[in-house]
Amino acid sequence: MTANKVNVCVLGASGYTGSDFIRLAARHQNINFAALTAHTHAGKKVAEVFPHLATLDLPKLTTVDDVDWSDIDVVVCGLPHGTTQEIIASLPKDIKIADMSADFRLRDAKTYEDTYGKPHQALELQKKAAYGLTELNRDEIRNTRLVACPGCFPTAVLLTLFPLLAGKHIGPNDLIIDAKSGLTGAGRGLKQNTLFSEAGEGLSPYGVGTHRHAPEIDQELTKAFGDSVVVNFTPHLVPMSRGELVTCHVKLCDNNTVVDVREALSAHYASEPFVRVLAEGAMLATQNVRGSNHCQIGVFADRIPGRAIVIGTIDNLVKGSAGQALQNLNLMCGFAETQGLEQLPMFP
Amino acid sequence: MTANKVNVCVLGASGYTGSDFIRLAARHQNINFAALTAHTHAGKKVAEVFPHLATLDLPKLTTVDDVDWSDIDVVVCGLPHGTTQEIIASLPKDIKIADMSADFRLRDAKTYEDTYGKPHQALELQKKAAYGLTELNRDEIRNTRLVACPGCFPTAVLLTLFPLLAGKHIGPNDLIIDAKSGLTGAGRGLKQNTLFSEAGEGLSPYGVGTHRHAPEIDQELTKAFGDSVVVNFTPHLVPMSRGELVTCHVKLCDNNTVVDVREALSAHYASEPFVRVLAEGAMLATQNVRGSNHCQIGVFADRIPGRAIVIGTIDNLVKGSAGQALQNLNLMCGFAETQGLEQLPMFP
Amino acid sequence: MTANKVNVCVLGASGYTGSDFIRLAARHQNINFAALTAHTHAGKKVAEVFPHLATLDLPKLTTVDDVDWSDIDVVVCGLPHGTTQEIIASLPKDIKIADMSADFRLRDAKTYEDTYGKPHQALELQKKAAYGLTELNRDEIRNTRLVACPGCFPTAVLLTLFPLLAGKHIGPNDLIIDAKSGLTGAGRGLKQNTLFSEAGEGLSPYGVGTHRHAPEIDQELTKAFGDSVVVNFTPHLVPMSRGELVTCHVKLCDNNTVVDVREALSAHYASEPFVRVLAEGAMLATQNVRGSNHCQIGVFADRIPGRAIVIGTIDNLVKGSAGQALQNLNLMCGFAETQGLEQLPMFP
């Protein structure tokens, strides 16, 4: 920590969440990039891997082993899930961590193993991690050392549904979450179905009933409702780079109306800088939040009586990952929560 | 009718459904283009309006008034809804009609008026129209003079759900139809939200709870089930030109399983040339039917017990409009049903 | 002017250049939006026309007639060409103007009339306007009241070629400028060929030999070289929203090599915050400047001896329009030149 700046190390700086964290935090007054790691690109300049960041004065990419931890105040981790646990477990205990991977999101060891296919390697640490959905968990985040930033889909779903289930405006049954994501949600790995020629000009469902974000959504909605919730979660791949939209088909509780639901959400988020509940008649679009930490939520009448449609949208790389990580880092370090996140959406 | 050819007039040849009908029917052995109308482009060559059709030898575009009806055997109508009724009512009675507009799809006069905002102008004709979902209504189509080709979304939804509701494999309650369409579904009219710069790189819901295809879906699913069905219908605009995918979240009846549902659909469509039910584990994509008259359907387990996810995909301009019109024309004229529809999907 | 803030009026705030100016200037410490005009949308909130700006606290849209000019320090004009001259001519003389339209770019009255199809209405003002290519004309811009911001293509071309022609590194003959632009370059007007379904998945040349930016390029390159220059200018429409890339095929002077050309450009732009000359072997992409005020230039060997290929890329809405307008406003008002322009490129 030099003067008012914290020294940050980004693990996995050659991925999309890592680079988007750099894009945002580069304009933060109190962040100094002290180390950036990228296993296969170690030794290169960031500009070689991400030419759009070439104007920044950044340290070269290194391996994790080459980081001088005595110099680091905060680690932001953008590594793939399953690779992070031992690294984080081995860090000096005075380093704060904002983890963008999936490794510390699930509370239940068995659920983790079932979902990610191998036993968790840092169970003690997992218990101490705060779930980093900022708007729902500020106090815990402020006082933790390790924040497990939510998955991109869970972020959109929980911002949209958590207050409604907690407030008993909607019920826990037949919760249908029809989700749509741009291609960056699939990461920077090389897969045939994410090639431009194959993903372009087309839409496809994927991971229907089996997507790894579903147990995470169940876990948090169960917490909201106070009793077990199991959701339908049906993601689709959309031919766009950024953006996520979750169309939640819900049952209204008792005498709740669409207007009640909208008002409950509006009241809940009235003082939030990044969440905005749309007025009746306004329409959502992922374009309206692109590149920003914003979340927009709309509430719509269903043709089926007793039901409603609640739709949320975020930029999966920002509020769904790097932006939320920065928001949490701000809380952990005592900075203004919106610092570095003033970026407006880019349209067109 | 010359030799084995029917003389076809396309009304509205400067729109997307009109031009795609020309693209397909140009390779049909028994079709002769006798007249092509396009109000604002009358007098032009087709090549000026659609340069991709420049290699065809086609008549010039004319107004409707300039068509010599004595020369016409079949009218294919691609005009906007609400403009077609009087024209069709005034045609010589020996002309067959395949109407791609919405004007003769709804049986109930009041539903039509509520949905399209003005009273129907040809109620007598409406009663005689056959609903042109070919796979479900062949006999009636063969013997009618006027086919009302279904909307693109209803085509995808009904192919996916009609046999399941009729066979009591799924129930009529809480039918959630989360639908996605490419931009050609919005037609060739000039709207700001369909500009490349605005529609690209983003996804947006539209017409939530109010889309005009919903009453049409209700009407036909009610017929399938034998009692009133009201669906949730939630369409989204996807940044691609062609393609439509409907994600139907359904409740299983009694002891039905996902396997039962898949087998029922497979059996039902076993001999259909254009409908294909995917094996377990195979995934759908609009890319796999692009440009063709094909429909693909997949059945997936839901995480919520007692529910399933049934997904259908078509090319909205082909099976969802011009292709189905040609399929119906083939039935009405006694040609082989697949003639002119052998076009394979184009991927990438 | 209140405290350290200037009161800015944006004319044409419902267009893309107007809204992108708002996006950038919203983060400027010394700018207050005092008035925003939009003829057909007068009376609406900005959020209705541009939902992505909904989080800003902005004045409502008004007509030009309803602006209280006594309150305005600077006008930023994003109106279509040909509509701006009389409005600007009628403004109080103490108001500074950054004009993003084409109306004050051409020095020669006859060239203006030939290019834009009608006589110029404010010839006196035209003579006083500074040509607003910031990097080439800082002193004049600092001391003028009216800046004519260059067209998007001229900005990219002049940044790439002006120093090379001025320095006699390349010759004035056979200058081939093969240009490519995203769809926002065509503005927000409704045209069939800019619909998503028509512009997507395809590339087309347009305005070959006749594009209105060509005389502007000639004018400035003639200034650079000191003698008449006439260029080949061949633009193409690319299926992307933002971004412009100009591939300039040039003849080397005398003993100049590709290395000489690269070094000349590097030296020329060494201290520029927004222009970056790439090292040998690095490749340009519009993605690397998207959303930012950056310009990247690369120099490549031609297979034909004595020639070279010099390529420049910018974001047409930022450095090509709104960003450059803000850069010029900063100069005119004595603010730090980079204020409000710290926005990094967004990739992916």
Add this chain to the structure above:
Amino acid sequence: MTANKVNVCVLGASGYTGSDFIRLAARHQNINFAALTAHTHAGKKVAEVFPHLATLDLPKLTTVDDVDWSDIDVVVCGLPHGTTQEIIASLPKDIKIADMSADFRLRDAKTYEDTYGKPHQALELQKKAAYGLTELNRDEIRNTRLVACPGCFPTAVLLTLFPLLAGKHIGPNDLIIDAKSGLTGAGRGLKQNTLFSEAGEGLSPYGVGTHRHAPEIDQELTKAFGDSVVVNFTPHLVPMSRGELVTCHVKLCDNNTVVDVREALSAHYASEPFVRVLAEGAMLATQNVRGSNHCQIGVFADRIPGRAIVIGTIDNLVKGSAGQALQNLNLMCGFAETQGLEQLPMFP
């Protein structure tokens, strides 16, 4: 050869050119698919690798070693360059070959080695190969056993420029070929820069001055002109799947005008089924040939006196590869040249 059908083996059926050959030839009356090879997918059904072809009745994918050559009349080869030579050299001598790879295109052994980085392995065969640009070389193709189908860019360039150079309408100096291609031109291999998230919404030059198609263009244009021609060849990657457009900036010979050039091309291609020279004022677009074997050429005045701009466009996978291979196969086998190639362009 059974009845009127030839037995075809497609080598490399899991690539884009292989699958597009299948798409086209599936509608050919005289072709029977006897064997399909795909090294890493051997044992799978084609439908698993290309679901859009699932409706066809095709043999399973095999290795090359498992093909029974006694059963094969024609081999269509879609393998990567450098892997094909030994395979083709070892085939029974009565098998005809249409090779879509680069392996037999270059006449000069040293140029091949310089361009592709290793010595040619079948020099004898290379000498006997006919260069398969159908419109320019029909007689040789009809009488050969082995056709080397041209690269996609050379196809577009040569159709556009060959008759003009041969007829001395344009000169050989300062030939600038600014080329643009969709992403399928980069093949189905996994590369980071061809991911949707990286290639989308952006344009980038690549292989400037070094692209492997340049020596092939030189070779053929030298043949056309009768003396050495060296071109500038500058390709760009465009965010679309299919389509190629070459903007050729040329010098007019002597008294030739733009009208002369257009008329010379029109006359040359007057009886060609797939090449169309546009009238003055008409504009090209890759969309207008998408999915078809068509080529469109336009001629435009340059602002620089004595120069012209000649632009050609094709679908790189069809006329640029699989379609031209089928066209050549038709010639070699004595079928109607247009069989299987009646596919109209698909727009939108």
